[in-house]
Amino acid sequence: MTRLALATRGVQMRFGSFLANDDVTLEVPVGERRVLIGPNGAGKSTLFNVLAGQLRPTAGSVELLGQDVTRLPAHRRARMGLARTFQLNNLFTDLTVRQNVEITLASQSRSRVVFWRDLASVPGIRARSDALLDTWEFTDLADLPVSELAYGQQRVMEIVLAMSTEPQVLLLDEPTAGLAPADAHRLTRLVSELPREITIIMIEHDMDVAFALADRVTVLHQGSVLADDLPERVAVDRSVLQIYLGDATDA
């Protein structure tokens, strides 16, 4: 049996009378690249918040790397090796690029409770942030506040921060949202070049991107799983085409 990186069983997320997710069961094996698609309001981002621990499901369970994490808050899951990006840029905008990276690095060890010395002087932090900034080609922007970066660069920063915790499972919430096609293409290439051993679950609206990256595609519709299959099979699935293109009889 393959090891599962992330799994949900019968997840339900209810806000008052609104059912954002219902009976969502997912199994993502280690190393898989799963793309979540679905029309607006299908419950993709809500499911992401349930997976990452921002929301606690009203029913069902979530397993991360074989451990039940349904009741674990976001920061505990992050320490277990889960990292996420946000659909809307969610960075420490007034801090510099380097500070963003170093805060993220410090979160992964007991360094996060150090209060008597500079963040930058904590052993290993500066060397690791230098290396990361170098890898991601942010070295020449290191001392700029994130708010002064171009929008596309901030999108990349989301991924840089997620990757700097050396995650085993990476959740990408529409990494190309709001990007011009050329930038979206560049970012997609960045994602495709991430190490294969990292399990990636990604929400994506662009079908070309989704089908190019995915090992497997899950289609959400009205909060539930409509299809869960190989990309080439989903692409020709009648019910999927129906929700995206409308009922053929309507035309």
Place this chain on the structure above:
Amino acid sequence: MHDSPRDRRHLVVPLLVAVGLLVLLLLPLIIPSFYLFLSTRILVFGLFATAFNVVFGYAGMPSLGHAAFFGAGAYVVGLASTRTELPFPVVLLLALLVGTALGVVFGLMNLRVRGIYLLLLTLALAQAVFGLAFTQVSITGGDNGIFGIAREGLVPVGLPYFYWFVLGIVGVSLALMWQFMRSPVGMAITGLRESESRLAATGYRVGMYRVWAFAVSGAFAALAGMLDAYLVGSVSPANLAFLLSAEVVVMAILGGARYFFGPFLGAALILGLEFYVSTFTTRWTIVLGALYIVTALFMSDGVLGRIAHWRQRSGQRAGTATGPGPDGSATSSGGPVPDGVPALPAGAALPSMSGSGPAEPTPSRSTASARTTASARTTEPRP
């Protein structure tokens, strides 16, 4: 070899700090004792405002209850010096302890509230502390407070000695807070203001850092209250009152809550203005109110924020790129790089990735493509 502006900054800043410290040290020999009293008050309230700003400006939590910490510190002195023979170091420790404990209580009680609700809850908690001091007449003296707090045994008699004493404590406290804010915990507290959800997703337990912020803020605010009690020689419920909580908010905003020394500057401006205005009229609070409105309307980023804004604008007009951060901590890249020129040859950057952990993306990108992305990035227009 000519000095770049950055190199000169490295010399100028310590020099200015040294001159400033020297002036502060020699102040008692220069100015008359009445102004010395005002200066001591400015130091005390500067400490209070800086402590307040850990919660307000750094953690982004609008507290309207900070008089509770200040007053608690003052009452510790009042009770200890009139009812016990405790030596000063013990009183100091007690004040810190009470401030920290009260801060933890405030932090825990405010874990689930944000924004305006946090403001109301901190106000309510502070009013509870105020009510306690007001009604427990047998202990606190009620409305009258506690009189006759003596400085004997603390320092030699005379305001100059007390001024130096306060200067020392305030200086050490500011240095400790400065260092704290630069530490991982302090940076995480700053992260609270920027984005709690990002902080949690990164692996920080958000609630813990909220309590941390209140605890540190409470400890130093209590220290300020302690110094105030020694300076004035009495304690009353006014040290716990809403007006003081509001005043410290104005101090922080007026000086610039985004800057470490902003609140201190705000305290100096407000106390200086209060001193000046009260030679004309007794209705100081009206002036304070007007100042509050003007600050809110025209200077929500404070005096330091305005100065930074003007400097940035004049810098842009002069056609030079503005420097990165106010702390000038650039070491690796040496500041802004001319547009279109990558700081490092992109090809040279790639081999250094190997061996620095599994977090790296596979270095399969060609040198050529890496170079184009790097240069494309640096030529993108910046806002």
